[in-house]
Amino acid sequence: MRLSRYFLPILKETPKEAEIVSHRLMLRAGMVRQQSAGIYSWLPLGLRVLRKIERIVEEEQARAGAVQLLMPTIQPADLWRESGRYDAYGKEMLRITDRHERDMLFGPTNEEMITDIFRSSVRSYKDLPLNLYHIQWKFRDEVRPRFGVMRGREFLMKDAYSFDIDKESARHAYNRMFVSYLRTFERMGLQAIPMKADTGPIGGDMSHEFIILASTGESEVFLDKALLDLDTPAADTDFFADLSPIVEAWTTPYAATDEMHDETAFGAIAEDRRVSARGIEVGHIFYFGTKYSDAMNAKVATSEGTEVPVHMGSYGIGVSRLLGALIEAHHDDDGIIWPASVAPFHVGLVNLKAGDALTDGACEDLYAKLEAAGIEVLYDDTDGRAGAKFATMDLIGLPFQVVGGPRGLKDGLFEVKDRATGEKEMLSPEATLNKLVAALTA
RNA sequence: CGGGGUAUAGCGCAGCCUGGUAGCGCAUCUGGUUUGGGACCAGAGGGUCGCAAGUUCGAAUCUUGCUGCCCCGACCA
Numbered sequence: 001m002r003l004s005r006y007f008l009p010i011l012k013e014t015p016k017e018a019e020i021v022s023h024r025l026m027l028r029a030g031m032v033r034q035q036s037a038g039i040y041s042w043l044p045l046g047l048r049v050l051r052k053i054e055r056i057v058e059e060e061q062a063r064a065g066a067v068q069l070l071m072p073t074i075q076p077a078d079l080w081r082e083s084g085r086y087d088a089y090g091k092e093m094l095r096i097t098d099r100h101e102r103d104m105l106f107g108p109t110n111e112e113m114i115t116d117i118f119r120s121s122v123r124s125y126k127d128l129p130l131n132l133y134h135i136q137w138k139f140r141d142e143v144r145p146r147f148g149v150m151r152g153r154e155f156l157m158k159d160a161y162s163f164d165i166d167k168e169s170a171r172h173a174y175n176r177m178f179v180s181y182l183r184t185f186e187r188m189g190l191q192a193i194p195m196k197a198d199t200g201p202i203g204g205d206m207s208h209e210f211i212i213l214a215s216t217g218e219s220e221v222f223l224d225k226a227l228l229d230l231d232t233p234a235a236d237t238d239f240f241a242d243l244s245p246i247v248e249a250w251t252t253p254y255a256a257t258d259e260m261h262d263e264t265a266f267g268a269i270a271e272d273r274r275v276s277a278r279g280i281e282v283g284h285i286f287y288f289g290t291k292y293s294d295a296m297n298a299k300v301a302t303s304e305g306t307e308v309p310v311h312m313g314s315y316g317i318g319v320s321r322l323l324g325a326l327i328e329a330h331h332d333d334d335g336i337i338w339p340a341s342v343a344p345f346h347v348g349l350v351n352l353k354a355g356d357a358l359t360d361g362a363c364e365d366l367y368a369k370l371e372a373a374g375i376e377v378l379y380d381d382t383d384g385r386a387g388a389k390f391a392t393m394d395l396i397g398l399p400f401q402v403v404g405g406p407r408g409l410k411d412g413l414f415e416v417k418d419r420a421t422g423e424k425e426m427l428s429p430e431a432t433l434n435k436l437v438a439a440l441t442a
Numbered sequence: 443c444g445g446g447g448u449a450u451a452g453c454g455c456a457g458c459c460u461g462g463u464a465g466c467g468c469a470u471c472u473g474g475u476u477u478g479g480g481a482c483c484a485g486a487g488g489g490u491c492g493c494a495a496g497u498u499c500g501a502a503u504c505u506u507g508c509u510g511c512c513c514c515g516a517c518c519a
Binding site: 012037108142157209281318384394 | 443448452453454455467468469476477478479480481510511512513515516517518519
């Protein structure tokens with residue numbers, strides 16, 4: 001992509017409404033624009049990251065056996081009257097009346113609707129297990145939206161719903177999502193720790209929040225250092241084998257958010273392994289049994305021919321929130337530092353003297369070769385000044401910057417800078433291409 | 443929903459106390475000089491001063507009401 005034809009509205013100054021670093025950087029880097037409290041337009045750069053995150057989520061959901069569909073944002077109130085939540089939900093639910101005076105709502109979640117889809121089509125245990133998910137915009141009319149996209153009213157969420165014949169099968173479904181989440185966040189360059197969450201009226205041990213560690217995180221968390229050294233399950237993990245050893249390995253060491261914190265249990269850990277840090281919740285999984293299948297009459301036939309309500313679980317990932325969480329975890333004073341897997345572009349190619357035959361020729365040539373190699377390049381072909389170009393590249397945080405200027409190119413060399421480490425080296429076009437291909441194409 | 447702020451050009455701000463018809467920096471446009479870490483000079487365009495009443499000869503400025511947005515708390519993906 002040529003910067004001269006792109007839309008990248010950089011801000012030199014920080015809009016005063018932005019308090020936390022991710023919000024500031026997202027506004028300054030031209031990723032989002034606030035339209036109302038907690039409601040954002042996604043500008044091209046931000047949208048690219050959102051799509052990268054979605055793609056990773058989709059790949060890992062597929063690996064774990066979840067099947068994607070898409071439900072609407074607007075739902076009929078009647079479904080929610082069936083479950084009893086239409087009255088229970090409160091003012092966080094945005095209620096809408098259509099032209100026929102029918103009660104509608106902008107969905108804050110989709111348990112009712114997915115249960116409706118399920119019950120209309122699935123009748124037999126032979127169709128189970130089933131896990132259906134979608135990635136869709138939700139709306140919760142928070143009293144106080146804040147922290148930019150981390151606490152928006154409108155937000156993009158992946159929500160999966162599992163259906164099983166009994167609680168034991170539901171546990172397997174739960175474990176599949178558990179393992180899938182470990183992989184999903186790891187691929188985004190995030191260290192996510194599963195922490196036991198409040199199970200409410202359902203009880204049991206099947207509810208976990210996935211918390212990423214970031215020094216600017218919203219809540220305090222406590223954990224055993226052992227968790228930081230665990231290996232993420234491999235891509236070839238058999239999700240339909242017994243996953244409980246993996247889940248056990250990740251749930252045995254102590255880890256808790258401040259609301260679930262047990263000072264005594266934490267104190268029992270060896271002192272040098274106690275970690276207290278700050279975290280951001282990016283995922284939440286839980287089993288809720290037959291709560292909705294009972295209320296909405298979603299039954300399946302067992303092998304004995306009897307009918308039982310289906311056991312369900314739901315599994316959320318805050319996709320738009322992850323943008324903020326990623327930046328909280330990966331930035332410095334100059335701007336964002338994107339992990340390559342979610343970076344809006346892989347490489348920022350800077351032509352320091354646009355219009356000059358030498359730099360134009362060398363940059364155009366490298367640009368074409370990088371793109372041909374499957375590397376996503378933002379090519380700054382504008383005639384701005386060097387300092388401003390460097391500052392912009394540092395701000396938007398692409399993993400690599402390649403600088404083509406008259407000084408280096410008279411010797412045939414580009415300067416390649418690693419955004420994360422700040423390391424720079426002068427390389428020939430061939431060496432530049434090889435280095436970037438090696439670093440960015442797995 | 444309680445508490446506290448704030449609203450003046452695209453962004454960041456001053457002006458308000460003590461009413462006299464709006465200004466600064468950045469950004470934008472034009473011309474010139476520059477050119478490897480957010481250049482310089484000269485000129486130009488751009489504002490219903492959040493909205494509505496009121497006081498006054500006169501309101502960005504004083505009064506009242508409303509609204510938007512932000513922060514702290516309670517709540518939450």
